[in-house]
Amino acid sequence: MRIRVVNPNTTASMTRSIGAAASAVAGVGTVVEAVNPTMGPASIESHYEEALAVPGLLEQIALGEQDGVDAYVVACFGDPGLDAVRELASGPVIGIAEAGFHAAAMLGRRFGVVTTLARTTGRAHELAERYGFAPLVTEIRACEVPVLELDDPASGARDLVTAECRAVIAGGADAVVLGCAGMADFCAEVSRAIGAPVVDGVAAATVLAESLVRLGLTTGKRGEYAAPPSKAMSGLLAPFERAARVDA
Numbered sequence: 001m002r003i004r005v006v007n008p009n010t011t012a013s014m015t016r017s018i019g020a021a022a023s024a025v026a027g028v029g030t031v032v033e034a035v036n037p038t039m040g041p042a043s044i045e046s047h048y049e050e051a052l053a054v055p056g057l058l059e060q061i062a063l064g065e066q067d068g069v070d071a072y073v074v075a076c077f078g079d080p081g082l083d084a085v086r087e088l089a090s091g092p093v094i095g096i097a098e099a100g101f102h103a104a105a106m107l108g109r110r111f112g113v114v115t116t117l118a119r120t121t122g123r124a125h126e127l128a129e130r131y132g133f134a135p136l137v138t139e140i141r142a143c144e145v146p147v148l149e150l151d152d153p154a155s156g157a158r159d160l161v162t163a164e165c166r167a168v169i170a171g172g173a174d175a176v177v178l179g180c181a182g183m184a185d186f187c188a189e190v191s192r193a194i195g196a197p198v199v200d201g202v203a204a205a206t207v208l209a210e211s212l213v214r215l216g217l218t219t220g221k222r223g224e225y226a227a228p229p230s231k232a233m234s235g236l237l238a239p240f241e242r243a244a245r246v247d248a
């Protein structure tokens with residue numbers, strides 16, 4: 001089975017750590033292919049960047065369809081472009097916020113989220129609403145470390161994320177969801193430090209995608225998520241006319 005894990009930002013070092021987190025939990029016989037777009041923002045922590053990340057993400061999905069990939073993970077906590085990816089892909093598609101929330105909901109009564117910048121908490125709340133988990137969310141806290149500084153020891157990110165996760169548990173949550181793909185590599189360490197379950201959405205999404213393929217299940221393609229209609233596209237987006245036709 002081949003699972004393509006797409007980091008929707010263009011930072012290759014982050015794609016490598018996302019790939020490592022996904023590979024660490026993938027089953028025997030599952031190949032994790034971690035990729036990132038060739039165009040778009042270096043990191044995603046605003047609505048503007050999220051919107052501009054989507055064309056490059058969709059380009060990677062179109063390539064994955066040509067390559068016969070079995071399932072996809074969208075590895076950014078805003079779950080950018082998730083509906084559009086479901087239209088393009090024939091196999092199942094899981095977003096890391098979606099996966100993180102689902103996993104955390106099975107670990108206790110309520111859970112909280114620790115994300116990067118406070119400006120990203122609105123999107124996390126919106127996704128919790130959308131997926132039906134809002135009643136279970138105790139709070140969404142920010143550590144105020146930008147995405148690309150998460151792996152810089154000088155940023156103190158691990159300690160800051162650990163402190164925010166501890167505060168989430170002190171506030172009455174049973175589990176914590178990490179709100180950025182760039183936090184994947186220290187998830188286990190944070191969990192050990194606070195003595196409570198901490199969910200990395202990259203790992204959760206990888207095993208959920210794998211499970212859906214094993215169950216022989218994929219996105220319903222008879223209605224809303226049918227392949228997009230063939231349509232003229234102009235300017236910089238002209239190549240996407242072809243991308244949408246791949247699955248038509």
Ligand code: 2AL
Pocket residue numbers: 009042043044045075076077078115116117120147179180181182
């Ligand atoms: C993210 C993420 O997961 N990847 C990225 O570039 N930005 N999320 C976040 N909350 O900042």
